[in-house]
Structure formats: structure tokens, C-alpha cells
Amino acid sequence: MGMTIIEKILARASGAAKLAPGDLAVVDVDLSVLIDLSFSRGSWREVLKVHNPEKVVVVFDHDVPASNRETAAMHVRGRDFVRRFGIRRFHDVGPDQGISHVVVAENAYCLPGTVMACSDSHTCSAGALNCAARGLGAPDLLYAVTTGKTWFRIGETVRYDLEGQLGEGVSTKDVFLHIAGTYGDHANQNVEFGGAALPYLSIDARRTLTTMGAELSAEFATFEPDEVLIDYVKARSPAPFEPQYPDADAVYVARRAIDLSTLSPMVALPDRVIRNTVPVEEAAGEPIQQAFIGSCANGTLDDLAEAARVLKGRHVAPGVRLLVTPGSQRIAAAAAKAGYLQTLLDAGAVVTPATCGACYGGHMGVLGPGETCITASTRNFKGRMGDATARIYMASPATVAASAVAGWITHPGSL
Amino acid sequence: MITGHVWKFGDDINTDLMLPGPLLTASEEEQRRAVFSANRPGWVDEVRPRDILIGGRNFGTGSSRPAARSLRNLGLGALIAESINGLFFRNAVSFGFVAFECRGIHAAFEEGQTAEISIESWTVRNRESGALLPISPVPEQLLSLMISGGIYPLLETQGLIAPKAAS
Numbered sequence A: 001m002g003m004t005i006i007e008k009i010l011a012r013a014s015g016a017a018k019l020a021p022g023d024l025a026v027v028d029v030d031l032s033v034l035i036d037l038s039f040s041r042g043s044w045r046e047v048l049k050v051h052n053p054e055k056v057v058v059v060f061d062h063d064v065p066a067s068n069r070e071t072a073a074m075h076v077r078g079r080d081f082v083r084r085f086g087i088r089r090f091h092d093v094g095p096d097q098g099i100s101h102v103v104v105a106e107n108a109y110c111l112p113g114t115v116m117a118c119s120d121s122h123t124c125s126a127g128a129l130n131c132a133a134r135g136l137g138a139p140d141l142l143y144a145v146t147t148g149k150t151w152f153r154i155g156e157t158v159r160y161d162l163e164g165q166l167g168e169g170v171s172t173k174d175v176f177l178h179i180a181g182t183y184g185d186h187a188n189q190n191v192e193f194g195g196a197a198l199p200y201l202s203i204d205a206r207r208t209l210t211t212m213g214a215e216l217s218a219e220f221a222t223f224e225p226d227e228v229l230i231d232y233v234k235a236r237s238p239a240p241f242e243p244q245y246p247d248a249d250a251v252y253v254a255r256r257a258i259d260l261s262t263l264s265p266m267v268a269l270p271d272r273v274i275r276n277t278v279p280v281e282e283a284a285g286e287p288i289q290q291a292f293i294g295s296c297a298n299g300t301l302d303d304l305a306e307a308a309r310v311l312k313g314r315h316v317a318p319g320v321r322l323l324v325t326p327g328s329q330r331i332a333a334a335a336a337k338a339g340y341l342q343t344l345l346d347a348g349a350v351v352t353p354a355t356c357g358a359c360y361g362g363h364m365g366v367l368g369p370g371e372t373c374i375t376a377s378t379r380n381f382k383g384r385m386g387d388a389t390a391r392i393y394m395a396s397p398a399t400v401a402a403s404a405v406a407g408w409i410t411h412p413g414s415l
Numbered sequence B: 001m002i003t004g005h006v007w008k009f010g011d012d013i014n015t016d017l018m019l020p021g022p023l024l025t026a027s028e029e030e031q032r033r034a035v036f037s038a039n040r041p042g043w044v045d046e047v048r049p050r051d052i053l054i055g056g057r058n059f060g061t062g063s064s065r066p067a068a069r070s071l072r073n074l075g076l077g078a079l080i081a082e083s084i085n086g087l088f089f090r091n092a093v094s095f096g097f098v099a100f101e102c103r104g105i106h107a108a109f110e111e112g113q114t115a116e117i118s119i120e121s122w123t124v125r126n127r128e129s130g131a132l133l134p135i136s137p138v139p140e141q142l143l144s145l146m147i148s149g150g151i152y153p154l155l156e157t158q159g160l161i162a163p164k165a166a167s
Helices: A005-014 A069-085 A100-106 A121-129 A138-147 A172-183 A203-216 A227-234 A301-311 A329-337 A340-346 A397-406 B028-033 B067-073 B086-095 B140-147 B151-157
Strands: A024-028 A031-035 A056-059 A089-091 A115-118 A132-135 A149-153 A156-163 A189-194 A221-223 A254-259 A266-268 A277-279 A290-293 A321-324 A372-376 A391-394 B002-008 B052-055 B078-081 B099-101 B114-118 B123-126 B132-134
Touching: A005 A024, A005 A115, A005 A132, A005 A156, A005 A189, A005 A221, A031 A100, A031 A138, A056 A069, A056 A100, A100 A115, A100 A121, A100 A203, A100 A329, A115 A121, A115 A138, A121 A132, A121 A203, A121 A221, A121 A227, A138 A149, A138 B086, A138 B151, A156 A172, A172 A203, A172 A254, A172 A266, A172 A277, A189 A203, A203 A221, A203 A227, A203 A301, A290 A301, A290 A397, A301 A329, A301 A340, A301 A397, A329 A340, A372 A397, B028 B067, B052 B114, B067 B086, B078 B114, B086 B099, B086 B140, B086 B151
Parallel strands: A031 A056, A031 A115, A056 A089, A115 A132, A156 A189, A156 A254, A189 A221, A290 A321, A290 A372, A372 A391, B002 B052, B052 B078, B078 B099
Antiparallel strands: A024 A149, A266 A277, A266 A391, B002 B114, B114 B123, B123 B132
């Protein structure tokens, strides 16, 4: 029997002719990404030897620019590491600043068919580029940086065949909310996306889906390669690569078709996403104090364009704070050039520097007691974005923008 | 044999509950004090060394953050859950926190009962009710890391990272 995409990538990286669910694979890591939190005083241990500095990328993202002395010291440790080992690809505060998963994609550091490690759960984002990318813990990542290797338990794979085209105001965030609500978690499983809809899905749109793979508790989330992907990578990297397609007789634990044209905007109710999502209409009318668009999942240029489309000629409701955090400074610059930022500012949005920021309750938009937020980011766990009594609804950028205008949760088509 | 007093938690217990975002750069002691502060305030003062935590489905869903280390630092003897999130399990292995999966564990115990875990026979027994359940065995390489303190001591021995600086 044949292999799925993930089985093929990991088999090649481990030197095995074949891998199947249940196997434990020790693999060569093609790219290790250290983030600013990797250098936090609790996680960081002084590294004495780096296996290959050319296979290491450092991106400061969770707290940029540093919001306090503790994280400023963390950044100093990171810069010392970069200098000591001559890390060439380093994204400090500045024009190359951004969320690691966004930066890794926009520079095509993660090549199709390769293995990538990073100590952030949303590393699976790079699966949109046909990369076997998984979030590891801090010790795992130091192991990869110093030895060039890590391990994976091979899980079963669920295949999603995406068909049709998304309607106006519906995005791949809604596709994720549909999957999380309908099928629940995918713990210890891989998720593989393909199907006739691929030519209509940008890499940004695909990245939203693979990034949210972490919220399905999937081991890996990957897209089948196609012309859109190959053009995207070639435009960003001169490095050779070998994309991996699933075998025709690959074994899947389930194969599910989703007709994108039948989907409508969804929202996750507070505290969890798994089997906790409803059509936006069912939560409509819920008053909000904060609306957030950002994160590795929803800070893409596509997302800012969609927010601008909804907000054009409109204004944020009194008593609502709309915060927009682009995924990278490069995206911010492109959004400025395209006029999206002006539209957002005219509508009353506060646009922040690129960072993980409010998504993890770190800085620039922390919620207070009893507040309600609708967010286009990655998580709605209790206490995630600030006070434990705050309520976090999660939806697409279009739904969040529309809700910010209304002052309560609303369908993007209802304005 | 790992024997301890049982604390019960439900399904989808996430890492933000174990290690809140604002404490990501705090000291290990501050992080330890904050475990479950949003969903079960005061619990860190009740839990005792070698106690055993029993969880439901997908325990540890969420982030890469070192939440398993905070549970280890509370002195817990082990975690047994219906299922454990893959990333949380990696952190359990690499921070040296004993964590196993066992179907039916949640229904087999009441909080306050005593669990007896045997790695030799891969079973867990409820001392009060006598119920005996099989634990999913952990591959030998991972088990040895998990019970020997995890990855940092290994990398220190190999001269790849420096010993932990006194804080």
C-alpha cells in the first residue's frame, strides 16, 4: 500500500523505505526555527554547539518590540546566540519583523517536501507549503538545533478533499470552524488537504487552514502541492526542492469531501473550538468591547484586504476597540501600498506592529474582567487573551470586521 | 510502582490553563504557582508531591509552552488521561514528566481515591475499587527519556548545552 504526504516526507527524512501509522521515526530536520520565547529564561539553555547554522532561522515574534525588561533581556540572549553561531537568517525588530510562521512562509524558508521544527504549536502552518512542520517543545527544539534530529510518532491521516469555491464573506477560517464543529479533534492524526478547490485557494488562505491544524490537535496538517504553490516558492527562493504528492493507493483513516460553496460564516463560542462552533446567526447580537484581527492564522494580506473590503466607508461602533495586527511588517507595507491600511485607519481601527501580541494575551490588546471579544486569531481558551472572566468568540476577519462596525456579533453580509 | 492520591480533571484541559500567557517569561516558581488558576484557583496549595492527575480526552491541547514542566514542578507523580495531546506528550517526555494514556481511566476513578501504576505490567489499579485497567505502553526510547529527566540532562552529558546556571 502507498503512503500519504506526511508518511512520504518523513520516510525520506528518516531514511526508511516506508513508514506507517504506529512507527516511531527519527528524522533529519531541514529547518529549525527559534523564536524570541525560545530564549526566555525558563526555556533557554546556553548552546555550546549548533549542528548546522545554515539550517537555523531566528525570528523574534511574541513580544516585539519588547514590552518589558524581562523580554528585552530575552531578546539580548537571542541576539548573542545569533552572533556567536553566525545565524544568517535572523528577523529582529525592524522591517523584516513578523510572526515566525508568516516570515517562514513569505521567505519560503520551509521548502516543499522538507521537515521543519519550531517551538510554537502553530508551526504546522508551513504545511501549506507541503512541509512536514510540527510544533515541538523547547527541549525538543534544542535537541534539533544541536543534533540536527528529532523524533515523530506516525499517526493515521485524514484526507479532506476541498471542492467548489467559497462564497463572498466566507473564508478558510470558516472551513476550519466547520471541520472543528463537525468532526471534532484530530488528536494523534495527520490532516491532508487537496481537491479541485486548490486553484482557487491562495497560499494565504491555505495557511489559515494549516495553522488552525494545531487547534484540531493534529500532528501535521499539509496541502498537496500544485502549480500555485510551486510558483509561490520559486518566486521566493532559488533553492531546489522536491514536493511530495500522496501515493494513489495511500491509506487514509477517513476521506471527507467538503463543498466550499455550501459553507457560511461560522463562529466558535467561548473557551474551546472543538465541537463548539455555530453559524454566526446563532451568536448574532452578542455585544462586544474588543475585536481583533491578527496572528499567524489571520494576519495575512488576504485577511487585511478582506477586513478593508468590509470596513470601506464604515466606522467602528462607539465602545468597541478594533485592533489589527499584520502578520509581518512586509505585509503591513504591502497593505499600506494597496490602500488597505488607510481604509482600516479611516474606519477607526488601531493598527499595531507585527507580533503575536493580543492573540496570546501578551501585549497590545489584553482583555479585562468581564469583557467580550470577537477575534480572528488562533485560540479562544478561557483566559487566553487576558482576564479569565473575559469571553472570547472566534471567527473570520470578515465577521470580526462586521461585528466591530455593528457593536455586536453579526454576519458579514448583514451590514 | 507509582502510587498516589487522585485529582480529576475533564476533557480538553488546555495549556493556557496550566501556564497562562502572561507568565511565559516568568520564573519556574511563578509558573508553578499559576497552574489551573483560572479554572481551579487554590488547587496548587492542595496538591501534594506524588499525587496523580487523571484527565479526560486530549489532555494538554494547545501550545508548545512548557506546561508539562509546571506539572512536574508541582511534584505530581504522574498524569494518566484518556488521551494526551501530541505536543503535550512530547513536552512530558522531554521535561521528564510521567504521562500515560489509558482508555476508561476517567470513569474508573473518583477524586480522592488512590491509583497504583505499574510500568512493568503497563496497568493502573484503583486501590479502593480494585478496578484494573491497561495503560498504552510508551516506546522504550521515549519512556527512558521520560523517566530519566528528559532532554536537557541528555544534551548536557553530550556537551551540547551548558549545565543550568544557578538562578
